[in-house]
Amino acid sequence: MTTLAGSALTVRFGHGDRALTAVDRVDVDVPEGATVGLVGESGSGKSTLARALCGLVPLADGEVLIDGAPVRRQHGRAVDRHRRVQMIFQDPFSSLNPRMTVGDAIGEAVGAGKGASRRARTEAVGRYLDLVHLDVAVAGRYPSRLSGGQRQRVAIARALAARPGVLIADEITSSLDVSVQSAVLNLVRELRDELGLSLMFVSHNLATVRYVSDFLAVMYLGRIVELGPTEVVVADPRHPYTRALLAAVPSLETAAERGPADLELGDPPDPHHPPPGCHFHPRCPVGPVVVPERQICIEQDPRDGADERPHRTFCHFASASSNSAAPATPREEQVHVGCDR
């Protein structure tokens, strides 16, 4: 069992006018054995945050804590303890070395730490392939001979072979075909429960994240704007952006009567020059564009005082559940639902 946390994580790319703060002082916490879902649109910085937690992008500020202790990196290479955090990538076509057989790729993960004997390594490869429900014969093949779903299983096996405590899954189903996605999702859930892993599940698909996660973090322009137990956030979203995301999820059940949601959000702003104060204010349906007296949204960073608001929401008006798209149910009951896992 391992915990992973990020404290005031900041990642910047570029210099001068083209500088981009992809992750902006983010605090995030993956508790032992829990699954944290990270949802956001493209450009929100969710993948960068995932990579920062794995030590794949340099931090401008803040630190990554594994089991409560900060991680040091040497020459960009993970020190032994950082092997406790492994990532599964979106595209299994680019996350596997085309010049290495499946067996070599998994074997490398088994033996990268210490010099395991050849035989022990072969046995371990078979064991990990079995764990992801692949035939041992796959070990001798190159990735180009496998289907997308099989490749993603290999990528999962490789991550597991490092015996991690925390897995970070970055959009692992979005490049797969629909009928294969559910099998990979089931596999990840099954392995998490079986091996007692902590999991961070990153996706743009809210329905998928909700299905997998205990906690839900919503990211917008480099910041986590709302974070709470999944059922609570879904039932009682406090940030107007979370509400918009929830309203946008296409739903088969309600499609016949509802049709596409009427969202007047406008286009996302240029991430190189994020709006001042609350990043969401130019698109916000309860912000200064609609309610002119709410100048505080333009002037003040909503992170101040977030700890006092429900779900640590980065919204000055989160406590007043005004204009809520969510059903009005007593809050105590929802909290109970959220903690019941």
Place this chain on the structure above:
Amino acid sequence: MSEPSTSRLRFALRTPVGIAASVGLAAIVVLAIVGPVLWSDDAARLDILAAAQGASRAHPLGTDALGRDIFYRVLVATRLSVTLALISACFGAAIGIPLGAIPALVGGRVGKLVTGFINLSVAFPTLLVAIFVAAVAGVGARGAVAGIGIAIAPYFARLSQTLSSSVAGSDYLAAARMLGVRRARLLRRHILPNVAEPLLITVTIAVGDSLLALAGLSFLGLGVQAPQYDWGRMLSEGLSQIYVTPVVALGPAVAITLGALSFVLFGEVLAKAAAGGGGVRWTRSDLSFVSLPPAGDGADARPVPGVLSVEGLTVSFPGGAVPVRGVTLEVAPGEIVGIVGESGSGKTLTAMAIADLLPAGGRMTANRFSLFGEDPRTLSDGQRRRLLGRSLAVVYQDPMSALNPALRVGRQLGEVAEVHDGLSKAQARQRATERLRSVRIGNAEARVRQYPHELSGGMRQRAVIAMGLMGEPKLIIADEPTTALDVTVEQQILRLLRDVTASGGASAILISHDVAVVSQLCSRVFVMYAGRIVEELDVAKLVSGPAHPYTAALVASVPTMRSDRTRPLASIPGRAPGPYDDEPGCPFAARCPRASERCRREMPPLEPHSPTHRAACWHPLDGLEDVAV
């Protein structure tokens, strides 16, 4: 080299160019090895009486000023010429490749400095640098080799810089770094195997180029010095006699050309093998309708009123691929229908066949094909283009590929009206502005003057829809129009599609892999699997009771906001048959829990289940049982 690329190499070597290049290369290698051993004496024999002669029986390529036989000298000079070229190419690679790898390995300020230096040095003319270095290093073979090596090094550096940075940014390297793989192993197992192939190709081509450059230096007198001789030096000597005995210069000239050509061609063959076959190009092919056979027996082939009616639509490609097999579709005026399927199900090709946009080589046949009350197959090319150009609009997944990046948005939209409606430029621009406004693009007057890359993803997709509205479309085909967009933008585009079809009275076909997206817009849905329509049903039925087990499994496998989080999702084992597979029976049988012997033997026809519901299944679900597969 991995398995697939070895077989590609074998194939590339069997092409005419491949054969020519390998024969030439083999001949050069053999000559370089045995030439000096066999013919050194012949080449050195002085025959003063026959000095400076043209071609004769004794000396087929003539003799030089001292009466030595040019033919033998050309053969013997092979070894020195080729060896020097090899050394210079390897010297250049040895300097350039590590230099180019520095930015990816070190990064930061040093990396930037090296990148700048490489960019600067590529700008210098190769031969000039070679002459300069050769002159400084001292006249002779050593100076020439150093000169050429240094002159071509920047090209290697540039290539290795590009390659190493692409590998350095790859996910598999990130994965290896997360595993704590050591630097030496990273280089050996992950970086080198993935950059070696293109570098090897470049070295081969560089040998050919060096052969030419060395000949040039020797020709100028900066290269090989007497008593040694290479092809370039012989050419230079031959040139002094060119007006008297032109054949004397011919021998070395041909040798240089053939030698360089063999290396360069061999490099090209390697490159072709490494790159694999080219992709399919999507073009409006006038060929796609040509081969249509007459309508099937007894079928009513006459066009029918309405928007679209197609029966038995089949798309095939040379080589036996049949990705669409006997699709029957009808679209009523004002109706929005959905086609749902996974990749490879043939949903896109079905739509592209209707729009006459099949990839080159694709052939479409149908028992009946009626579009806007006409059969496009019976129209002339011009008539068909007019019909499709004005009445049909296509919206693609990637709006950037549908827009020309070099043209302003207003110009691109205006072109449609200029070509099809004969509007003037100003009128066309006026209409473009109006249409952009109608797809809710704010500040349309300014937007028409912008280029596609200046718009956001959602705005680009709106512009493409506006482009489709420039004519007066009766049918809009939207192929995964929201897949590349964010959810909040997706809803806006779907709503827009619904509004534009409603206001213009157009029909639409929405193609998607996502059942939920299709359900937002459509009333009727066609589910495709392995090139066939397996079910046609009302959207409401998707949840309440699909008849085909594939539809049921597809719906159940997608998590929704109401999925039970404690239970695993339904999933479909195995994979779909490909476009080449031609097994009898139901294509879903191998993955279906309800499959019987009959399913594996006999293809079920698409049969009515209820008045608005058709399914191709021998054992349909009745909507009451548990659909989990």
